[in-house]
Amino acid sequence: MSETQVIPVKDKIASSAHVDAQSYEEMYRRSIEDPEGFWAEHGKRIDWMKPYSQIKDVSFGPDDVHIRWFADGTTNAAVNCIDRHLPAKKDQPAIIWEGDDPGEDKTITYGELHRQVCRMANILKARGVTRGDRVTIYMPMIPEAAYAMLACARIGAIHSVVFGGFSPDALAGRIEDCESTFVITADEGVRGGRKIPLKANTDKALTKCPGVRHVLVVRRTGGDIDWHEDRDLWFHEEFEKVGDDCPAEEMGAEDPLFILYTSGSTGKPKGVLHTTGGYLVFTSMTHEYVFDYKDGEVYWCTADVGWVTGHSYILYGPLANGATTLIFEGVPNYPDASRHWQVCDKHKVNIYYTAPTAIRALMREGEEPVKKTDRKSLRLLGTVGEPINPEAWMWYYKTVGEERCPVVDTWWQTETGGIMISPLPGAIDLKPGSATKPFFGVKPEIVDTNGNVQEGACQGNLCIADSWPGQMRTVYGDHERFIQTYFSTYPGKYFSGDGCRRDEDGYYWITGRVDDVINVSGHRMGTAEVESALVAHKKVAEAAVVGYPHDLKGQGIYAYVTLVAGEEPSEELRKELVQWVRQEIGPIASPDLIQWAPSLPKTRSGKIMRRILRKIAENDYSNLGDTSTLADPAVVDDLVENRMNR
Ligand code: WT7
Numbered sequence: 001m002s003e004t005q006v007i008p009v010k011d012k013i014a015s016s017a018h019v020d021a022q023s024y025e026e027m028y029r030r031s032i033e034d035p036e037g038f039w040a041e042h043g044k045r046i047d048w049m050k051p052y053s054q055i056k057d058v059s060f061g062p063d064d065v066h067i068r069w070f071a072d073g074t075t076n077a078a079v080n081c082i083d084r085h086l087p088a089k090k091d092q093p094a095i096i097w098e099g100d101d102p103g104e105d106k107t108i109t110y111g112e113l114h115r116q117v118c119r120m121a122n123i124l125k126a127r128g129v130t131r132g133d134r135v136t137i138y139m140p141m142i143p144e145a146a147y148a149m150l151a152c153a154r155i156g157a158i159h160s161v162v163f164g165g166f167s168p169d170a171l172a173g174r175i176e177d178c179e180s181t182f183v184i185t186a187d188e189g190v191r192g193g194r195k196i197p198l199k200a201n202t203d204k205a206l207t208k209c210p211g212v213r214h215v216l217v218v219r220r221t222g223g224d225i226d227w228h229e230d231r232d233l234w235f236h237e238e239f240e241k242v243g244d245d246c247p248a249e250e251m252g253a254e255d256p257l258f259i260l261y262t263s264g265s266t267g268k269p270k271g272v273l274h275t276t277g278g279y280l281v282f283t284s285m286t287h288e289y290v291f292d293y294k295d296g297e298v299y300w301c302t303a304d305v306g307w308v309t310g311h312s313y314i315l316y317g318p319l320a321n322g323a324t325t326l327i328f329e330g331v332p333n334y335p336d337a338s339r340h341w342q343v344c345d346k347h348k349v350n351i352y353y354t355a356p357t358a359i360r361a362l363m364r365e366g367e368e369p370v371k372k373t374d375r376k377s378l379r380l381l382g383t384v385g386e387p388i389n390p391e392a393w394m395w396y397y398k399t400v401g402e403e404r405c406p407v408v409d410t411w412w413q414t415e416t417g418g419i420m421i422s423p424l425p426g427a428i429d430l431k432p433g434s435a436t437k438p439f440f441g442v443k444p445e446i447v448d449t450n451g452n453v454q455e456g457a458c459q460g461n462l463c464i465a466d467s468w469p470g471q472m473r474t475v476y477g478d479h480e481r482f483i484q485t486y487f488s489t490y491p492g493k494y495f496s497g498d499g500c501r502r503d504e505d506g507y508y509w510i511t512g513r514v515d516d517v518i519n520v521s522g523h524r525m526g527t528a529e530v531e532s533a534l535v536a537h538k539k540v541a542e543a544a545v546v547g548y549p550h551d552l553k554g555q556g557i558y559a560y561v562t563l564v565a566g567e568e569p570s571e572e573l574r575k576e577l578v579q580w581v582r583q584e585i586g587p588i589a590s591p592d593l594i595q596w597a598p599s600l601p602k603t604r605s606g607k608i609m610r611r612i613l614r615k616i617a618e619n620d621y622s623n624l625g626d627t628s629t630l631a632d633p634a635v636v637d638d639l640v641e642n643r644m645n646r
Helices: 011-016 021-033 035-045 077-081 083-089 110-126 143-155 168-177 198-206 235-239 277-290 308-320 339-347 356-364 390-400 479-487 527-535 571-584 610-617 634-641
Strands: 056-060 065-069 093-098 105-109 134-138 158-161 182-186 189-191 194-196 214-218 232-234 256-262 270-275 298-301 324-328 351-354 380-384 407-410 444-447 458-464 494-502 508-513 517-520 523-526 540-550 554-563 593-596
Touching (some): 035 277, 077 143, 077 277, 077 308, 083 110, 110 235, 134 168, 143 256, 198 214, 214 235, 232 235, 277 308, 308 324, 390 407, 458 508, 508 517, 517 540, 554 571, 554 610, 610 634
Parallel strands (some): 093 324, 134 182, 298 324, 351 380, 380 407
Antiparallel strands (some): 093 105, 494 508
8 A cells, every 4th residue: 555645536526527537547548549549539629621531650660760640631720729719719818918017917819819920920921931931939928929939830830939048049059950030039028027138139149140031029128129120120010011811821730830949968959849730639638638627717827938838738738729828927926925826816717837846936935925815716736847746745735725626747748749647637536746647648658777668566767658649750850869869768669768656556656857857947957058058168177967956946956067277166266157057058057056076987988977976966975886987986085075965
């Protein structure tokens, strides 16, 4: 028997939910035993221009990796998110926008969304953007970010959204990699009362990107910006020059919808490519079932559109379902720690979806900021992005949800497109800290390091044995890297990079990354990226970066830095390096701790022994394992002696 607490599904919830325990088991079994039949049926949940006759065409290798779903069908994502709802929902809110300032908000009906998206699409078209072109979107959390994404989808352009917190360099790298010719941004963003110079960052980035012809600028703050007459366009001016009518492109199910860059264990960020039909089927279906979404409900996902959560569960999934989706410009603690709950009360939010790091930060503020709000509209709570500790889970469940709202802990990745392992609120008993059971069509396997599939209760590396419609199709421009990264470690399976335990009830418990990727406040960072930013500094000879447990962030960034000969460590230099990394990548990559390392522990062949560095950073230096293969074992003593995380 497991000692973990189990929170059974309440009868009242099961009876009104999309699926109860029995129908989950039946549907799940069918989805695995007869994927063709299952998806042939559920693919119909979106509108197709030309219906599909093919369902699944997949090979996970070894020679050839290809993934195609509904391949001969045609559709358009914007039509599914907007036009098809117009007959019934023209005047229903599609987007509720809540500004950074509590006094500012705006409601956009489906009818208005249609008009805005068509106009934005016509602006792009008028400036030469066509089907297949890449458009980079570098925006704050304002409705125009959604218009921009949907406008691309409408005309068949591929959007690449870059998180507004990334630096000019990071933006430039992402523009260059996919050879974008068009950028959409705002003059400035506003978060927590502070301005973010998006246009100035874009200007800096574009000094390195000669291929960009136009920058479309949305006026958010009216702040001072530089203007390049031949290149820059004001959105509000262009808006007046175009019409409301924009026929949607007929896209193949496998035509690209978007690229989204994400960090891996090596090299520069990968352009994860998602296509149209399968992605929309999977995100809309998971949104409906996991959140048990019912027509007319107000749904709020607190992510930024710069991350996949924003793509799948602020925009595409909810809008494909005709939901009202809330877009919040601000942060949880501005003007005070009650803000999120005030927003819930103000807009009568029914479903609230956030990250464990936000929950932990709010939990630290105590109950008072929560209790002074009503929250009676809330019906369901969700989390995503990193493992949630049972203590934070219980606080969320009891204090925020008053034991009325089920908590769905949803495990998935940029690569998976949508939710893979999660409770279904009417069907699956909850265990705090566990993502529980697989969604329909998802076949998890836990393998040991030799690739042997483990049965029953076990622990190991999490793979997915077969394809699902929302799966990424390739790394943009580098299919070989796609195969190498995801299908070569355990041939024939998709490898997630996560460790996982399965308990005696068949529940999955994600234990975190097993590769050199760290998860800082739910944001994914490749340690290699932070390292290359550090060594780009002229005083740094060598750097190794690992994660360590951090109370609020989940993981913090711990950097070991070796200076070039003749440079002296100092507090100033430490600050300078933190600042440097912020500038190179963005604030989310700031090292939390920097340890000066006279040298790094290496094998005789010169490979850095990260296992040891991880242990020291975790303050678990008593058991460093076998150090006999080290070129110079004394290096370790110095590192332990001067460790930063005591
Ligand atoms: C990595 C993916 C999925 C959207 C946000 C992050 C971790 C994600 C959970 C969860 C434990 C989780 C994994 C995964 N992760 N959700 N519910 N429990 N870990 O997307 O940036 O692609 O990161 O986030 O380690 O591999 P991402």
